[in-house]
Amino acid sequence: MKAFIFDLNGTMVNDMPYHAKAWTRIANQELGGNFTDTEIKNNMYGKNAEVLIRLFGSDRFTDAEMDKLSEDKEEQYRREYKDELALLPGLTEFLERAYQAGIPMAIGSAAIPSNIDFVLDNLNIRHYFKAIVSAHDVTHSKPDPESFTKPAALLGVKPEDCIVFEDVPKGAEAAHNAGMKAVILTTTHPIEDFADRDNILHFAVDFNDDYIKGLI
Numbered sequence: 001m002k003a004f005i006f007d008l009n010g011t012m013v014n015d016m017p018y019h020a021k022a023w024t025r026i027a028n029q030e031l032g033g034n035f036t037d038t039e040i041k042n043n044m045y046g047k048n049a050e051v052l053i054r055l056f057g058s059d060r061f062t063d064a065e066m067d068k069l070s071e072d073k074e075e076q077y078r079r080e081y082k083d084e085l086a087l088l089p090g091l092t093e094f095l096e097r098a099y100q101a102g103i104p105m106a107i108g109s110a111a112i113p114s115n116i117d118f119v120l121d122n123l124n125i126r127h128y129f130k131a132i133v134s135a136h137d138v139t140h141s142k143p144d145p146e147s148f149t150k151p152a153a154l155l156g157v158k159p160e161d162c163i164v165f166e167d168v169p170k171g172a173e174a175a176h177n178a179g180m181k182a183v184i185l186t187t188t189h190p191i192e193d194f195a196d197r198d199n200i201l202h203f204a205v206d207f208n209d210d211y212i213k214g215l216i
């Protein structure tokens, strides 16, 4: 049996520039950091608390402060991205075909539940997914494998029978750590950024790609 596990941000929707903008405001303007665009981009994976600790160290914030910063960041992201919210080209058709073919599908994302709801409910695609694993459902986020092993377990599918769709190197690493192959959408990172990964089946700009279509 074959199953598909989708990362959300940057993979199903091309929204990483909006996350980067919101993180830059929080990290540089609000918290006094001096991070470059590249530093923000390369640290923008995993749970929001993990991002804050990578950028500022583990002693700076309480959990409550990190929760507040995270909510502020996500409110800005949702406000600024809302009018642009759309699935990647070809994904609507791909989801429908996979669903009709009986391929079980899940989401394994580092986003908080309100951001996942924002995408799934505004685009009316929740019914395609039998399992949704958010930041709140895992102890450690990507590159830890739990964001992918947990949805696989919920689908009742073995890791080697799952294909992960991802857009960032740490997500591809999480798939590797879960024992899964990955297809990379190059919305956010160029192919060179994945040079040290050997679990990548294919790189594609969107879901109109012939290799991706052939997975069903």
Ligand SMILES: O=P(O)(O)OC[C@H]1O[C@@H](O)[C@H](O)[C@@H](O)[C@@H]1O
Residues within 6 Å of the ligand: 007, 008, 009, 010, 019, 043, 044, 045, 046, 047, 048, 051, 108, 109, 110, 111, 112, 115
């Ligand atoms: O795991 P996903 O769906 O790509 O989500 C990752 C992103 O989710 C966002 O909510 C975080 O603020 C980002 O820092 C993170 O990179």
